[in-house]
Amino acid sequence: MTTRSCHTLIIGGGIAGIVTALELLELNRPLVLVDRDTPERLGGLARWAFGGMALVDTPEQRRMKIADSPELALQDWHSFANFDDCDHWPKAWAQHYTEHCLERVYHWLRSRGLKFFPAVNWVERGLYHPGNSVPRYHVLWGTGWHLAETLIQQLRQHPNADQLQILHQHRVSELLCSEQERGCTGINEADGSTFRVRAEQVVVATGGINGSVERVKQNWYRPWGEPPAEILNGAHPFADGTLHDCVSALGGRLTHLDKMWNYAAGIPHPQPHFAGHGLSLIPCKSALWLDHRGDRIGPEPLVTGFDTNYLCQRVSQQEKPWTWQLLNWRIAAREFAISGSEHNVKIRDRKLFAFLKETLLGNHRLVRQMQEQSDHFLVADSLPELVTQMNRLTDQPYIDPHRLDALVSHYDAGITRGSALFNDDQLRRIEHARKWRSDRVRTCKPRPLRDPSSGPLIAIKLNLISRKSLGGIQTDLSSRVLDGQGEAIPGLFAVGEAAGFGGGGASGFRSLEGTFLSGCILTARNAAQQILQDP
Structure with a gap:
């Protein structure tokens, strides 16, 4: 067994772990970062993330004449969160986030050379519960990929970089946290050997549980009924909850594991x-x-x-584990998008003019790509032809073409009457969304689905997809892991998604969206601050 000693052991090489390491290099004392993935995938799920962040009272908001404040943001946060009376630490983290995200996330990122796109988007406006009262969703220019690359480069170029050792392809199997020894043991998956790391402080930054579809189903929110039989995995497969179990075995408290931020539309x-x-x-x-x-x-x-969680609830309660979206090429070119850096190459590679061109003229490239690559993305010149493809994909003639024809005709007739007579809630919400200029360019003006000038029809077969854990390891505002009595376990910290983005569930039941990457940064910086104050 290979044994190493260090001042601080960081388990997990996602953004939370990287930020923790970057801040702690100021100590100029030995650090070990253990990551299960390969060197080129350091950065975890953030490499695949779109990079949107919910931020409060930023210069971008002010330039767009958006009047925001921590008080308004916290009011919106509580409306969506549905906190319980006993949620002391989640509430504390919610308040901390709204009051300090500008300084400790936005300005920190700007100080490291990262920028945000000038347009602020309005997501999670709320449906039955008020959500974001104003637009707060800031898109990181370069996506999460550029965030990861930038911070990793700064790790390597830090004056104290020689104090950091990164162990790639190392899987932790046991946490050690006693008066006699603190650290971890595990397996080097590259060669099968075992290892041990001894440390004065241990930081768990291993993500949530949603990388394991089985864990998602086991912790499903039971008031919604049984989980869908088929759920796609949109998280990092190594975020499987193993370290949650290790922390629990040491007496750490796990909370709100049934609160998740999944998405209703996956392929x-x-x-x-x-x-x-x-x-x-x-x-x-x-x-x-x-x-x-x-x-x-x-x-x-x-x-x-309006309410992503509500979409997931409705989709999960359908008779079959799939749903369909029916649209046309015009709608897809303007509105269709895939979350993450992989399919947003113009933003990821920071090609401004190419991005603006696709935004204004339509992202026909992505629509053609999905038509060619995905058997869940069906294109046809007529509705009967499209229904034939849809029924072929599900191996059963579930869809009656005459019934669907009547449905589309009824919807199109409502559009043809004109906006003054719109009496369909979807059309009313589209009109509302188009009043905000950032959404207007990405939302089509209503036109009949079978309008001859709108191109062929499209059907997309969708499944619910796992994404993020809203619950996790309970922590105080210094990211120290708390036990069942609410006392901090000496030398043990949890950051990022592992900690439910703070307190074991800072978002409560719903997120205002964009509180995840920023939550990783905030919780990591708080942990590092505590360690730096008491090294």
Whole structure:
């Protein structure tokens, strides 16, 4: 067994672990970062992330004349979170986030050379519970990929970089946290050998549980019923909850593991990185969302951008584990998107003019790519032809073409009457979304689905896809792990998604969206600050 000693051991090489290491290099004392993945995939799920962050009272908001404040943000946060009376630490983290994200996330990132796109988007506006009262969703220019690359480069170029040792392809199997010894043991998956790391402080930064579909199902929110039989994996497969179990064995408290931030619109990845790998789509507002029989899901139509958790609830309670979105090429070119850095290459590679061109003229490149690569993305010149493809994909003639024809005709007739007579809630929400200029360019003006000038029809077969854990290891505002009595376990910290982005569930039942990468940065910086104050 190989044994190493250090001042601080960081387990997990995602953004939370990287930020912790970057801050702690100021100590100029030995650090060990243990990561299960290969060197080129250091950065974890952030490498695949779109990079959106919910930030409060930023210069970008002020330039767009958005009046925001920590007080308003906290009010919105509580409305969406549905906190319980006993949620002391989640509430404390929510307040801490809204009050300090500008200084400790936004300005920190800017100081490290990272920038945000000037347009602020308005997501999670709320449906039955008020959500974001104002636009707060800031897109990191370069996506999460550029964030990871930038911070990793700064790790390597730090004046004290020789104090950091990164152990790639090392899987931790046991945490040690006693008066006699603190650290971990595990296996070097590259050669099968065992290792031990001894440390004065241990920081758990291993993500949540949603990289394991089985853990997602085991911890499913039971008031919604049974989980869908088929769930795609949109998280990192190494975020499987193993270290949650290790922390629990040491007396650490796990909370709100049934609170998750999954997405309702996933398709299998055409070139999967692992078994069950899915792509999380940003569902088109102008598409009709249908059940497996081709009936419109209702009575309230499903429309993205208002309450993602509600979409997941409705989709998970359908008779079959799949749904459909019905749209046309015009809608897809304007509204269709895939979350993450992999399919947003113009933003990821910071090609401003190419990005603006695709935004204004339509992202026909991505639509053609999905048509060619995904068997869940169907294109046809007529509705009967499209229904034939849809039924072929499900191996059963679930959809009656005459019934679907009547549904589309009824919807199109409502559009033809004109906006003054819109009496469909989906059309009303589309009109509302288009009033905000950042959404207007990405949301089509209503036009009949079978309008001859709108191109061929498209049907996308969707499954629910796992993404992020909202619950996790309970921590105080210094990211110290708390035991069942609420006392800090000496020398043990948890950051990022492992800690439910703070306190074991800072977002509560719903997120205002964009509180994840920023939550990783904030919790990591707080942990490092505590360690730096008491080295």
